[in-house]
Amino acid sequence: AADLSAGREKAAQCATCHGLDGIATAPDAPNIAGDSRYYLKDQLEAFRSGRRQHQQMSIIAQGLSDEDIADLVAWYSAIEVTATMPQ
Amino acid sequence: AADLSAGREKAAQCATCHGLDGIATAPDAPNIAGDSRYYLKDQLEAFRSGRRQHQQMSIIAQGLSDEDIADLVAWYSAIEVTATMPQ
Numbered sequence: 001a002a003d004l005s006a007g008r009e010k011a012a013q014c015a016t017c018h019g020l021d022g023i024a025t026a027p028d029a030p031n032i033a034g035d036s037r038y039y040l041k042d043q044l045e046a047f048r049s050g051r052r053q054h055q056q057m058s059i060i061a062q063g064l065s066d067e068d069i070a071d072l073v074a075w076y077s078a079i080e081v082t083a084t085m086p087q
Numbered sequence: 088a089a090d091l092s093a094g095r096e097k098a099a100q101c102a103t104c105h106g107l108d109g110i111a112t113a114p115d116a117p118n119i120a121g122d123s124r125y126y127l128k129d130q131l132e133a134f135r136s137g138r139r140q141h142q143q144m145s146i147i148a149q150g151l152s153d154e155d156i157a158d159l160v161a162w163y164s165a166i167e168v169t170a171t172m173p174q
Contacts, residue, residue, distance in 0.1 A: 004173060021170040027125040031118060033170035038114040052139060080171040083108040083120035086091060086162075 007075025010068055013060065014076075022079045034081035040073040094162025097155055100147070101163075109166045121168035127160040 008020070017026035022033025032040065046052035047061035048069075064072070095107070104113035109120025119127065133139035134148035135156075151159070 008172075019170075021172050023121070023168065023170050024123065024126070027123045028129065030122050030126050030130075031120070031168060031170075033118070033168070034110075035117050036111065036114045039111070039117050042115070043117075075173075078173045081110065081118060081120070082169045083106075083110050083118075084167040085095075085108050086165045 002070035002074035004071075004074050004078060007071035007073070007078075010071050011075050014072065017056070018076075022076050022081075031081075032076045033079040035077060037073050037077045040076055041069060044069045044072065089157035089161035091158075091161050091165060094158035094160070094165075097158050098162050101159065104143070105163075109163050109168075118168075119163045120166040122164060124160050124164045127163055128156060131156045131159065 011018075011020055014020075014032075015025075017024060017029035018032050019025050022031055022035075024031050043052065044061055044064060047054060047057040048064060050058065098105075098107055101107075101119075102112075104111060104116035105119050106112050109118055109122075111118050130139065131148055131151060134141060134144040135151060137145065
């Protein structure tokens, strides 16, 4: 089953652009904090299969096993986000 | 130039899946709150040009002008997000 602590460890490679907390540190990367399990899994599989393409993500996703994806999805989907709209 | 209040109005059509505050209400949609202007613009243009494809987003993006994109990007990028990691 998906493992939160394994996900946190594996997220170290994602943190460079997405942050360990899922708030992007690179301008061309999205925030992924608190995204749904469905969406995160679907996007990682899309990058792995080529259904979606991005210079770095396509390469990174090739190296991900199904278990890696499950653990990373568990980690980033478990992050709680709040959003404050401009007044 | 991009207009925040126009963006808020135009975001009504996005809110069904992404929320007015950018926190997704549909499981197959990402949170877009606080994403960078670069990323939001790039993704909307990708859906509009077909570089990225999604059943609903491809259709919605066809109807967006450059000004619509600028206003929507202004709105969603201006939303402030916080992320709290699991302990």
